[in-house]
Amino acid sequence: MKEEMNQDNLCIGRFLAGDSRAFSVLVTKHKDRVFNVVYSLIGRDRESQDIVQEVFLKVYRNLRFFKKRCLFSTWLYRITVNTTYDFLRKRKNLISSEKIMDSCRAKRPDPKEVLLEKEQKEILDRALLRIPLKFKTALVLKDIEGLSYKQISEVLGCRIGTVESKIYRARQLLKKELLNNREEG
Amino acid sequence: MGKCRRVKRLLSAYLDQETSKSDTDFIKTHLDGCLSCRRELDQFYQIKQLVLNKERRSISADRLILDLEEETVGLSLPQEVPVGSLASRFMPVPAVLAILLFVFVFVLRQDPVEYSLEDRILSGEPVTTETAAKVVLGINS
Numbered sequence: 001m002k003e004e005m006n007q008d009n010l011c012i013g014r015f016l017a018g019d020s021r022a023f024s025v026l027v028t029k030h031k032d033r034v035f036n037v038v039y040s041l042i043g044r045d046r047e048s049q050d051i052v053q054e055v056f057l058k059v060y061r062n063l064r065f066f067k068k069r070c071l072f073s074t075w076l077y078r079i080t081v082n083t084t085y086d087f088l089r090k091r092k093n094l095i096s097s098e099k100i101m102d103s104c105r106a107k108r109p110d111p112k113e114v115l116l117e118k119e120q121k122e123i124l125d126r127a128l129l130r131i132p133l134k135f136k137t138a139l140v141l142k143d144i145e146g147l148s149y150k151q152i153s154e155v156l157g158c159r160i161g162t163v164e165s166k167i168y169r170a171r172q173l174l175k176k177e178l179l180n181n182r183e184e185g
Numbered sequence: 186m187g188k189c190r191r192v193k194r195l196l197s198a199y200l201d202q203e204t205s206k207s208d209t210d211f212i213k214t215h216l217d218g219c220l221s222c223r224r225e226l227d228q229f230y231q232i233k234q235l236v237l238n239k240e241r242r243s244i245s246a247d248r249l250i251l252d253l254e255e256e257t258v259g260l261s262l263p264q265e266v267p268v269g270s271l272a273s274r275f276m277p278v279p280a281v282l283a284i285l286l287f288v289f290v291f292v293l294r295q296d297p298v299e300y301s302l303e304d305r306i307l308s309g310e311p312v313t314t315e316t317a318a319k320v321v322l323g324i325n326s
Contacts (some may be wrong), residue, residue, distance in 0.1 A: 027253065028246040035244045049244055053252050060257055124235055142201060143236035149203045168197040171232050178232070 008072035016064055023063075027056055030073065033145060034080050040140040041084050043129045055083050070154055077145070077155040081137055088133070127177035131170055138163055139170035188215055192222050200229050 008029075014022035034055050039048040058079050066075055128136060141147045141155060152163045192215045198204050199212050216223055302320050306312055 023253075024246075024250050027250055031246055031249055032241065032243050036241055039242055040239075049249075052244065053249060053256070056249070056253055057256055060253065120235070121240055124239060128236075139236065143233060144239060144241075149198070149201070164198045164203065167201070168194065171197050171229055174232050174236075175228055178235075 004073070005071055009068060012063060012066065012068075012072065023060060026059070026072075030076055031056075033073070034076065036144055037077065037080050037140055038084050040128065040144050041081075041133065041136060042088065043125060047087070051080075051083055051087050054087075055080050058083065071151075074151055074154050077141065077147070077151075078157075081141075081155060085133070123178065123181050127174055127181060130177050131173045135166050135170035135173060138166035139174070142167055189219060189222055192216070192219070193225050196222070196226050196229050200226070200233055 008026065011022045011026045011029075015026070031052060035048060035052050038051045038055075039045070042048060042051070055076070059076065062079075066072065131139070138152055138156065141152045142149075147155070149160045149163045149167075153160045156163065192212050195204055195208055195212055199209065204212065216226065300308070302312070302316060306317065306320060
């Protein structure tokens, strides 16, 4: 982690000194983790890519204000989560899971495709979409990105105890969703 | 029963190895003798594995960088904000305050108005009978 921090700080220093290529290095290094967080939260490919771009634009504009009091990745996750929340708020689109479920069903009347729909990956994706954002964000940062509770608390700006509760709640809801799905299937 | 409730609440954090030493010991001891909590732990474990193994996606760096370059083409390269620049940014604040103080003290400040006795009586100010009599009789003093 220390090595990662040094690499990032080195890139930031070079970028602020006028080397624009250093920013590309940062983007290349962190793009997938940003994308995976966004995609896990909103579940839409094209819009996730737009948000990733928006995130890195914000980083570009605000990197000079980054005080290195935390890891660059923590700061980046914070921007990612906030940008995703803003996006969803603006679109008044707080994942209407029912609609997504309906559209998934409507698209696949074919029995073969119904079977495909039952694949574990899709079931998990859809179950995740049903979980409220505030719980899901903590779970995604933990299990998809592998952050510690402390790091998550820094990203979300809340106490470690709150992170613990959110992850617990997310897993409970996920369990419920998966069990429901099994019963429906 | 109370122990189960407490343990179940902690199982998620236990799975993430985020419980304190004393809680971890407590949970381990409890799990040895509680089938219900072991089942709950197993379910949490399966769910965690499911999310851990979720497909990670990737986006093209070239495309993203190209888009970013287009978006930032008009922007100058950001410079590090030196600590002193904050001070210089807020430097005008005391100067403006000093000017406002000057305007208030020397321009806006007016001498207190001196009211006549009639005005003072009409405003309800208590006056002596002698003073009131002087006003009525038109004696100025």
